[in-house]
Amino acid sequence: MASKHVGHAIGIDLGTKYSCVAVWDDKNGGAKIIHNEQGNRTTPSCVAFTDSHRLVGDAAKNQAPFNPKNTIFGNNALIYIDAKRLIGRKFSDSIIQADLNLWPFKVVAGVNDKPMISVEYKGEEKLLAAEEISSMILTKMKEIAEAFLESPVKNAVITVPAYFNDSQRKATQDAGAIAGLNVMKIINEPTAAALAYGLQKRGNCFEERNVFVFDLGGGTFDVSIVTIKDDVYEVKATAGDTHLGGEDFDNRMIDFFVKDFNKKNKVDISENPRSLRRLRTACERAKMNLSFVKETTIEVDSLFQGIDFCSLMTRSKFEELNKDLFVKCMDTVEKCLADAKVDKNSVHDVVLVGGSSRIPKLQNLLQEFFLGKDLCKSINPDEAIAYGAAVQAALLAENLSIRMIQEAEMYKDDDEKFKEKVEAKIALEEYVYKMSAFMEDAKVSSKIKSSQKKNIEAAIGEGRELLDGNQQNVETADFENCLHKLRSIFDPII
Numbered sequence: 001m002a003s004k005h006v007g008h009a010i011g012i013d014l015g016t017k018y019s020c021v022a023v024w025d026d027k028n029g030g031a032k033i034i035h036n037e038q039g040n041r042t043t044p045s046c047v048a049f050t051d052s053h054r055l056v057g058d059a060a061k062n063q064a065p066f067n068p069k070n071t072i073f074g075n076n077a078l079i080y081i082d083a084k085r086l087i088g089r090k091f092s093d094s095i096i097q098a099d100l101n102l103w104p105f106k107v108v109a110g111v112n113d114k115p116m117i118s119v120e121y122k123g124e125e126k127l128l129a130a131e132e133i134s135s136m137i138l139t140k141m142k143e144i145a146e147a148f149l150e151s152p153v154k155n156a157v158i159t160v161p162a163y164f165n166d167s168q169r170k171a172t173q174d175a176g177a178i179a180g181l182n183v184m185k186i187i188n189e190p191t192a193a194a195l196a197y198g199l200q201k202r203g204n205c206f207e208e209r210n211v212f213v214f215d216l217g218g219g220t221f222d223v224s225i226v227t228i229k230d231d232v233y234e235v236k237a238t239a240g241d242t243h244l245g246g247e248d249f250d251n252r253m254i255d256f257f258v259k260d261f262n263k264k265n266k267v268d269i270s271e272n273p274r275s276l277r278r279l280r281t282a283c284e285r286a287k288m289n290l291s292f293v294k295e296t297t298i299e300v301d302s303l304f305q306g307i308d309f310c311s312l313m314t315r316s317k318f319e320e321l322n323k324d325l326f327v328k329c330m331d332t333v334e335k336c337l338a339d340a341k342v343d344k345n346s347v348h349d350v351v352l353v354g355g356s357s358r359i360p361k362l363q364n365l366l367q368e369f370f371l372g373k374d375l376c377k378s379i380n381p382d383e384a385i386a387y388g389a390a391v392q393a394a395l396l397a398e399n400l401s402i403r404m405i406q407e408a409e410m411y412k413d414d415d416e417k418f419k420e421k422v423e424a425k426i427a428l429e430e431y432v433y434k435m436s437a438f439m440e441d442a443k444v445s446s447k448i449k450s451s452q453k454k455n456i457e458a459a460i461g462e463g464r465e466l467l468d469g470n471q472q473n474v475e476t477a478d479f480e481n482c483l484h485k486l487r488s489i490f491d492p493i494i
Contacts, residue, residue, distance in 0.1 A: 009155040009184060009397035010034075010145045011389025013192070014134060014172070016245060017218025018042040018355075020386035021141040023149065024394035031196070031390035033383045034148045035468060042382055043144065047136045049121040056140040086130035087175070088168030091115040095242065131171050135178035142179055156181045157393040159385050162188040162222050162238040184396045189215055190224035191235060192388030193353045196379050198228045209348040210236075212336075214366060215385075216329065217354035219245040223333055225340040225347070237340030239332045244325065246287065246356040252321040253283040253313065257298065261309055269304045278303060289437040290315045291358045297443040312443075319361045330365055344370055351376045353384045378423060424479035425467065431483055432463040435490055452493055459489045 011031065013020040020042045025032040036043045038058045048060035055063065089096055091109035100107060106118035108127070116127040138158070145153045158181075160172050169186050176183035190213040197211060208229040215222040222240040226233055257279060262268050269275040282298045289296040295314040303309040319326070337344055350370055357363070363375060379387065438444050439456060448456070466474065466482050 007155060008145070008149050008151065008153050009157070009393035010142075010153055011157045011159075011192070011386050011391070011393045012138065012141050013159050013189070013383075013386035013389060014138065014141075014175075015042075015045055015217055015385075016220055017045055017247065018382070019045045019137055019141055020383055021145050022383070022386040022390035023145060024390050031387045031394075033380075033386060034145055036144045037147070039468060041468070043137075043140060045137050047133055049119045049126070051122060054121065054136070056136050086115050086117070087134060088130075088165065088171035089115065131175040131178060134172065134175035138176055138179035138181060142181060154180070154182050155184050155393065155397060157185050157187060157389045157396065158183055159189045159192045159389050160186055161220050161240060161242070162190050162224055162235070163240045163242065164188075184393060187389065187392055188222075188224070188235065188238070189353070189385050190222055190226060190238060191233060192385045192392065193351055193379075194224075194226040194228060194233055194235075195388035195391045196384045197349070197351045197376065197388075198233065210342055210346055211349045211351055212333075212347045212370075213351050213353060214333070214357055215353040216356040216359075216362070217245050218356070219243075219247050221245055221329065221332065223336045225336060225342050236342065237336050239336040239339065241328070241332060244328060245354075246284075248325055249287055249318075249322050249356065249359070250280060250283045252325070253286065253298075253318065254279055256321055257283070257309070257311060260311060261303065261307075265304075265307050267304060267307070272304060275304045279309070285440060286313050287318070288355075288358075289441055290318050291360060292434040292437045293441065293444075295443075296437075296441050299442055315360070322361075326361055326365060329362060330369060333366070333369060347373070349376050351379070351384070352381050353379075355382050357381050377426060380426070380429065421474075421476045421479070424476045424483070428463060428479045428483045428486075429467055431486055432460055432467065435460050435463075435486065438490075448493060455489055456493070459486050462486075 008023060011022045020033060022031045022033050024030075033041045035041050036057065040058065043057045044061040046057060046060040048055045048063055050063070086096065086107075090113045091107070092113055096107070096115055108116050108118060110116040110127065110129070114129060116129060117133065119126050119128060138156075142153055142156070156176060158172060158176055160169055164172070173183045173186055193213045193215060194211055197213075208227055211226045211228055213222070213224045213226060215224075220240065220242055221244040222238065224238040225236040227236055254276065258270055258276075262270075269279075278300050279298075282300050286296045286298050290313065293315075295312060298309070298311050298313055300309045337347075347370060350366060350373060352358075352363070352375055358381065367373065367375060435456065439453070439460070445453065463482055463486055466478065
């Protein structure tokens with residue numbers, strides 16, 4: 001049978017803070033995450049406008065501290081605006097009205113009450129709809145895929161939060177069309193995550209399994225109960241929060257440090273966008289570090305009026321600042337199970353998705369709630385949704401058949417080898433991330449000799465090169481040997 005869609009079909013996770021793109025790889029029998037021109041596997045969902053250029057992705061994020069008012073990014077707090085939270089809504093929407101005071105630039109009502117973002121570009125005011133901003137990010141992801149595949153890309157599956165209404169889904173589809181994409185399908189993020197998980201666990205899905213997907217990203221929170229049996233995926237219930245994500249945890253730290261800085265120095269930085277952006281960047285880094293260490297130092301040179309800022313943040317203080325938000329997450333978990341009429345004892349697997357799902361306190365709360373059940377960490381939480389979207393894209397393009405998945409169930413030995421390879425890769429990935437976090441912590445790195453630093457940095461580079469390279473010829477032993485080498489260098493020092 002001829003393919004329904006000519007050419008490559010990609011999966012795009014259009015995230016609040018970061019986006020990710022993947023494509024099905026026939027040779028490896030799995031989806032491949034595509035790295036951008038910076039070598040990163042995720043790209044900031046960020047667009048910036050200067051006097052002469054429009055920047056998208058890493059370039060936009062890197063200049064954000066110097067141009068906050070014309071930078072549109074995936075967090076809505078003191079400086080940036082979230083196009084994903086605007087898309088498909090009316091200006092008069094209570095959610096939009098509640099957020100207006102958080103933004104340092106104008107958002108005005110356009111035709112038919114459509115919210116329009118005001119930016120200065122090439123010396124003139126320009127009004128942009130959320131779909132236009134999203135289309136710029138989608139165009140960037142399309143270009144990343146085309147550079148990797150060395151051919152034009154037209155077909156894509158794009159993911160959205162499960163709670164998106166018809167208007168928001170239509171607006172996302174419009175954004176894809178503006179980007180020059182044939183949007184094959186809009187699918188829910190939890191469904192994409194379940195597809196990624198289901199493909200990896202394909203040898204164990206003869207019997208019905210209830211999979212709980214916990215998706216906590218940069219700006220949105222989704223939980224879902226998905227039932228998997230053979231090749232059928234059924235979403236039984238979903239719940240979420242449009243205004244809960246990693247940025248909200250960042251905000252708590254920012255508020256805490258703004259008050260601390262004001263108290264110590266008798267100056268108010270809350271109205272200075274550039275200072276707040278620099279503080280936010282430091283807080284984001286601290287939040288990631290606290291997933292691996294129990295305390296970290298926040299340092300920003302000349303934060304405001306030439307005054308340097310330096311303070312300590314402990315994991316326990318971070319948990320205290322966000323205690324009510326963690327409770328809110330667990331309340332949503334309970335609601336989803338109640339809506340699905342599924343007892344927590346009937347949940348077979350708990351899958352973590354989204355960068356904020358790495359927070360140790362949340363993992364502990366989830367494990368306690370599900371009576372000590374091990375949490376699924378075999379898929380990278382930053383990449384699972386794009387992976388699943390690529391699987392769906394391949395299915396729609398008929399490059400991958402359900403029969404192929406069913407036949408693979410018979411090869412349990414291959415599945416075990418695949419599982420071991422994935423686990424070895426994840427272990428190396430987490431250790432490299434841990435090492436990087438330690439080295440970025442000034443309090444720790446200052447105690448390490450320069451010769452040792454060089455060895456550690458070289459080892460980190462070697463690990464990243466293995467993780468980001470062509471996986472086709474990489475064996476489980478390669479990941480294990482690299483991890484052993486890194487441990488032999490790093491563990492004695494720390």
